[in-house]
Amino acid sequence: AAALGRGSGRPGSGGIRGGAAMDLFGDLRRMNKRQLYYQVLNFAMIVSSALMIWKGLIVVTGSESPIVVVLSGSMEPAFHRGDLLFLTNFHDDPIRAGEIVVFKVEGRDIPIVHRVIKVHEKGNGNIKFLTKGDNNEVDDRGLYKEGQNWLEKKDVVGRARGFLPYVGMVTIIMNDYPKFKYALLAVMGAYVLLKRES
Amino acid sequence: LRKNVEDFTGPRERSDLGFVTFDITADILNGENGLQTFWKKSTLIIFDWNVKQLFLYLSAEYSTKNNALNQVVLWDKIMLRGDNPRLSLKDMKSKYFFFDDGNGLKGNRNITLTLSWNVVPNAGILPLVTGSGHVSVPFPDTYETTKSY
Numbered sequence: 001a002a003a004l005g006r007g008s009g010r011p012g013s014g015g016i017r018g019g020a021a022m023d024l025f026g027d028l029r030r031m032n033k034r035q036l037y038y039q040v041l042n043f044a045m046i047v048s049s050a051l052m053i054w055k056g057l058i059v060v061t062g063s064e065s066p067i068v069v070v071l072s073g074s075m076e077p078a079f080h081r082g083d084l085l086f087l088t089n090f091h092d093d094p095i096r097a098g099e100i101v102v103f104k105v106e107g108r109d110i111p112i113v114h115r116v117i118k119v120h121e122k123g124n125g126n127i128k129f130l131t132k133g134d135n136n137e138v139d140d141r142g143l144y145k146e147g148q149n150w151l152e153k154k155d156v157v158g159r160a161r162g163f164l165p166y167v168g169m170v171t172i173i174m175n176d177y178p179k180f181k182y183a184l185l186a187v188m189g190a191y192v193l194l195k196r197e198s
Numbered sequence: 199l200r201k202n203v204e205d206f207t208g209p210r211e212r213s214d215l216g217f218v219t220f221d222i223t224a225d226i227l228n229g230e231n232g233l234q235t236f237w238k239k240s241t242l243i244i245f246d247w248n249v250k251q252l253f254l255y256l257s258a259e260y261s262t263k264n265n266a267l268n269q270v271v272l273w274d275k276i277m278l279r280g281d282n283p284r285l286s287l288k289d290m291k292s293k294y295f296f297f298d299d300g301n302g303l304k305g306n307r308n309i310t311l312t313l314s315w316n317v318v319p320n321a322g323i324l325p326l327v328t329g330s331g332h333v334s335v336p337f338p339d340t341y342e343t344t345k346s347y
Contacts, residue, residue, distance in 0.1 A: 077251060077276065078318040097257045097269035098314050098326055115253075115316075120299040123266040128299075134253065134276065139294075162323045 043192045063089035063158035068102055068111060069168030074133030075100075075113055082169035085113060087158025095119060095129050095153065100160040103131065106145050111157050114140055127153055245279050252277045253316040258335075260309040262302025270296055272311070307336040
């Protein structure tokens, strides 16, 4: 979605006018190599900027995944599938009961968003804690690794600090329907490559 | 916020298990639990247009020889916008087992029970607020043999 906004503020910027299809192919034929390279560079710049923003967020929040999408209903009615969560993972932030944390079980890829319900912290800073989804009857011990009874700081991806509803649905749809993802990418790519700035 | 508790401990395997019964009286809207001072000039209404729900929880915090800090959530409740903001619960048993990591409950004189809540907005920041009232609870020095609970 980052691609669509760029450059459209310039006066007289092209984009696809009325009688679109015929104009489009006309434009294509008339575009010389130079213009094509220019468009490709433009596109590459957009992609790089998006990546830089993402990396910047990782640095600023201290979390390897500062924005996550809720995949299950285990935290309803607070969070539903498709909601977006913003995380921070500052090293000095203590883990306390009641906080919503996103963690990864060792050996599994998918992070889980649940609430901390038990904390035992030693004087030297060693913490072990237990989590449970608001909408689940039992705590998460069944989700942890075989024989694992507690989570540790190293398992934490981040703490949920803010949230936006529904916005993450796009990611879920793209995951479940890959054809949709390719179609979306194709449309975005075509738009950026063919858009002409006069 | 007022809480009254009676309690006794029982050993389970190798860890102490505490049993607590409590009453909770809280008035979330009108600031009897200290919310008024926290929000200062903003309106007294905690359930404003951007609040979807409050996740309330009663947690016990204490220190033991084994661990400098322990926090255990004993009870929780989801209060949706539109629900009655006054809580008046009597003789509640803890929803979750109050296990210690070790044997730190026996003879522990200072267990602090606090009511806190997580504000879940329709969109935006997720703050955690601690109510101002809290109650200190001592556990006895001896174990009780299993009682029906």
